[in-house]
Amino acid sequence: MGDFDFQVIEASLPFLWQGLQVSLMLTGLAMVGGIIFGTLLALMRLSKFRSLSLVAATYVNLLRSIPLILVIFWFYFLVPLAIGRPIGNFYSALIAFVIFEAAYYSEIMRAGIQSVSKGQVSAGQASGLNYWQIQWHIVLPQAFRNMIPILITQGIVLFQDTSLVFVVSLRDFMTASSIVAKTEGRLVEMYLFAACVYFVFCFAGSYFVRRLKNRISV
Amino acid sequence: MNYNWNWTVLIQEPYLEWLISGLGWTVAVALCAWIIAFSLGSLIGVLRTLPNKALRAFGTCYVELFRNVPLLVQMFIWYFAIPELMPDDIGRWMKRDMPNPEFTTAVIALGLYTASRVAEQVRAGIEAIPVGLVSAAVSSGMNVRKVYQFILLPISFRTIIPPLTSEFLTIFKNSSLALTIGLLELTAQSQQIAEYTFQGFEAYTAATVIYVVIALIATLLMHQVEKGLRIDGHESRES
Numbered sequence: 001m002g003d004f005d006f007q008v009i010e011a012s013l014p015f016l017w018q019g020l021q022v023s024l025m026l027t028g029l030a031m032v033g034g035i036i037f038g039t040l041l042a043l044m045r046l047s048k049f050r051s052l053s054l055v056a057a058t059y060v061n062l063l064r065s066i067p068l069i070l071v072i073f074w075f076y077f078l079v080p081l082a083i084g085r086p087i088g089n090f091y092s093a094l095i096a097f098v099i100f101e102a103a104y105y106s107e108i109m110r111a112g113i114q115s116v117s118k119g120q121v122s123a124g125q126a127s128g129l130n131y132w133q134i135q136w137h138i139v140l141p142q143a144f145r146n147m148i149p150i151l152i153t154q155g156i157v158l159f160q161d162t163s164l165v166f167v168v169s170l171r172d173f174m175t176a177s178s179i180v181a182k183t184e185g186r187l188v189e190m191y192l193f194a195a196c197v198y199f200v201f202c203f204a205g206s207y208f209v210r211r212l213k214n215r216i217s218v
Numbered sequence: 219m220n221y222n223w224n225w226t227v228l229i230q231e232p233y234l235e236w237l238i239s240g241l242g243w244t245v246a247v248a249l250c251a252w253i254i255a256f257s258l259g260s261l262i263g264v265l266r267t268l269p270n271k272a273l274r275a276f277g278t279c280y281v282e283l284f285r286n287v288p289l290l291v292q293m294f295i296w297y298f299a300i301p302e303l304m305p306d307d308i309g310r311w312m313k314r315d316m317p318n319p320e321f322t323t324a325v326i327a328l329g330l331y332t333a334s335r336v337a338e339q340v341r342a343g344i345e346a347i348p349v350g351l352v353s354a355a356v357s358s359g360m361n362v363r364k365v366y367q368f369i370l371l372p373i374s375f376r377t378i379i380p381p382l383t384s385e386f387l388t389i390f391k392n393s394s395l396a397l398t399i400g401l402l403e404l405t406a407q408s409q410q411i412a413e414y415t416f417q418g419f420e421a422y423t424a425a426t427v428i429y430v431v432i433a434l435i436a437t438l439l440m441h442q443v444e445k446g447l448r449i450d451g452h453e454s455r456e457s
Binding site: 062064065066067068069070073074077078081160161163164166167174178181187188191192194195198199202203206 | 220221282283285286287288289290291292294295298299302303387390391392393394395397398405408409412418419422425426429430432433434
């Protein structure tokens with residue numbers, strides 16, 4: 001324990017920073033994609049057409065019962081096969097995350113849509129708006145606003161989950177830390193440092209969510 | 219798309235055995251980790267609701283620490299870093315003589331991580347109980363231990379069964395992270411079959427179907443538990 005080597009962390013900071021950028025970019029893009037796709041799934045799930053809601057329910061339940069690593073493997077294998085040429089592990093990981101997270105975001109958005117009172121939809125119909133106008137101008141903005149804290153919380157979970165791209169050797173923060181750990185033979189320092197970095201980001205994120213919740217509830 | 223279908227690889231030697239042994243490890247890791255997660259998580263959850271400030275702070279620190287670090291990082295710390303940080307004798311034993319180190323490490327890491335999530339559910343369940351019930355119990359002469367034993371725990375554990383069910387499902391999914399430290403559980407085996415046979419579709423489909431079946435069985439099981447424990451007039455909280 002006495003020979004804890006801070007030098008190795010300092011020397012590898014530029015390399016780790018590149019990895020962290022990949023992690024953050026993956027989180028951001030997957031969050032945007034997941035929320036858009038998830039909202040569509042939620043609308044399908046709540047639609048009056050039974051076949052649409054059945055498709056959405058099957059999708060969500062299927063994706064929620066399998067591990068994220070398996071989904072990452074699936075798309076790492078499927079995407080090049082479907083496109084016919086390799087496109088790199090960043091894009092196949094991104095697709096896997098959007099597909100996977102959409103299932104979770106759709107459950108959040110479904111709760112959000114249901115939190116908007118029925119009277120608002122009726123009022124929209126009475127003023128002659130069609131389904132899409134009602135959703136776009138009345139229901140979704142409120143649903144989204146009500147769910148912002150939970151959406152961000154899910155984003156924090158997503159940020160932690162991006163570490164799993166380690167299994168397809170995409171060089172995110174986790175993979176970068178582990179590369180340094182192995183080449184320098186400094187496993188203890190690097191993994192504890194990685195834990196600290198993730199902790200700071202996630203703790204700050206959840207603190208922000210708590211403050212946001214208090215502000216909204218007042 | 220150019221792909222040669224060959225579903226029979228799934229029942230060929232030795233791939234069927236690989237899947238079955240993978241399933242065995244997945245179930246073993248998940249169930250053993252659940253024992254740790256449920257008992258420790260209940261304890262930490264209760265700590266966070268006690269009147270004693272120090273115990274409450276300890277519970278809060280535990281939850282924040284384990285919830286805000288990715289499970290993968292925790293898995294690596296338990297596997298690679300902890301043996302180095304231990305006193306020499308114990309460290310050497312962990313590295314050389316510990317029986318089945320991948321399995322043991324995966325169970326500990328997954329158990330302690332999930333405990334923090336279970337603790338949050340337990341705390342929420344206890345906090346949702348109306349204050350009046352506790353006041354009534356105290357005024358009829360119960361001490362803190364009895365209030366928990368006869369009022370808070372029996373009610374809260376019944377109401378949190380739905381969220382606990384989803385944690386129970388999550389532990390099976392999260393057990394797949396054990397592959398990162400070399401345990402050949404279900405996901406690892408399917409990936410290995412995909413690599414050996416180039417039949418990724420078949421291999422991953424098999425794993426997907428098995429996970430879905432596990433989820434269905436686990437849901438049914440917890441539903442039975444819920445039905446068996448239900449008291450008339452009390453409804454469970456939606457997860």
